[in-house]
Amino acid sequence: xxxxxxxxxxxxxxxxxxxxxxxxxxxxxxxxxxxxxxxxxxxxxxxxxxxxxxxxxxxxxxxxxxxxxxxxxxxxxxxxxxxxxxxxxxxxxxxxxxxxxxxxxxxxxxxxxxxxxxxxxxxxxxxxxxxxxxxxxxxxxxxxxxxxxxxxxxxxxxxxxxxxxxxxxxxxxxxxxxxxxxxxxxxxxxxxxxxxxxxxxxxxxxxxxxxx
Numbered sequence: 001x002x003x004x005x006x007x008x009x010x011x012x013x014x015x016x017x018x019x020x021x022x023x024x025x026x027x028x029x030x031x032x033x034x035x036x037x038x039x040x041x042x043x044x045x046x047x048x049x050x051x052x053x054x055x056x057x058x059x060x061x062x063x064x065x066x067x068x069x070x071x072x073x074x075x076x077x078x079x080x081x082x083x084x085x086x087x088x089x090x091x092x093x094x095x096x097x098x099x100x101x102x103x104x105x106x107x108x109x110x111x112x113x114x115x116x117x118x119x120x121x122x123x124x125x126x127x128x129x130x131x132x133x134x135x136x137x138x139x140x141x142x143x144x145x146x147x148x149x150x151x152x153x154x155x156x157x158x159x160x161x162x163x164x165x166x167x168x169x170x171x172x173x174x175x176x177x178x179x180x181x182x183x184x185x186x187x188x189x190x191x192x193x194x195x196x197x198x199x200x201x202x203x204x205x206x207x208x209x210x211x212x
Contacts, residue, residue: 016082016201023203024086027211031085035059039105049108050141053132056102057143057150064089064210065145071206078190080198088210092128095145097194099130100166108132116164120146129159165191 013036020028038059042052066089068077081098084090096115103113112133120127123146131140131153140153147156165188 019201019203020082020086023205024088025209025211027088028086031088032082035081035085035102039102042106049112049132050134052106052108053099053103053141053143054150056099056106058148060084060095060098060102061145061148063095065091065095066210067091071208071210072204073207076190077204078194080194080203082198082201083203086203087206092145096128096130096143099143101198103130103132110167111136114140114164114166117162119160119162120158121160122146122158126162127159131164 013032016036017029017032020032038055042055047055063084068074068091071077071087071089071091072079076093078097079087079090079094081101084094084098100113100115104110114131114133116129116131118127118129119125127146130143132143133140141150142153142156142159143150144156144159153159
């Protein structure tokens with residue numbers, strides 16, 4: 001899917017492509033173009049939001065799951081979607097963030113999405129997933145790279161929620177629902193720094209080349 005979807009790109013998108021090639025090499029071109037084309041196709045097709053999240057989840061889950069230490073030489077680096085695609089991989093935060101920003105570009109309301117930090121009992125590690133709430137008080141659907149199938153949160157007994165956030169708010173999770181409001185998302189320094197780098201188009205080069 002990643003390579004086969006690389007077709008014509010708008011002039012405004014070509015800047016992202018050219019910048020990614022400079023940092024990540026020619027192999028990044030097809031991945032960035034495929035992402036741009038995915039957004040274009042989903043915007044111009046009569047898909048439901050549920051179908052959109054299925055497509056976005058499947059698209060990004062093709063990338064490589066790798067630790068920040070190995071890829072970036074840092075303990076906890078939150079990559080932008082273009083850095084994630086350019087490097088061809090990342091850790092759980094990068095998968096979740098890329099899905100979140102892509103769905104926002106598709107017009108999914110921020111009120112329907114939360115990035116959730118969980119304890120993943122299957123790997124005994126802290127982990128991040130993206131939750132999508134089709135209705136205000138609905139049980140959310142979980143987009144995850146450990147389990148590629150989009151499932152209801154009640155079907156993911158391997159995930160213990162800790163806290164969640166979106167563009168504006170931060171919540172402490174007391175159950176598998178929405179949790180208790182605990183302030184603004186600006187308290188999360190890595191979130192703020194990543195958003196600023198994304199808006200400025202800054203790109204970091206990884207330590208290893210996953211395309212080789």
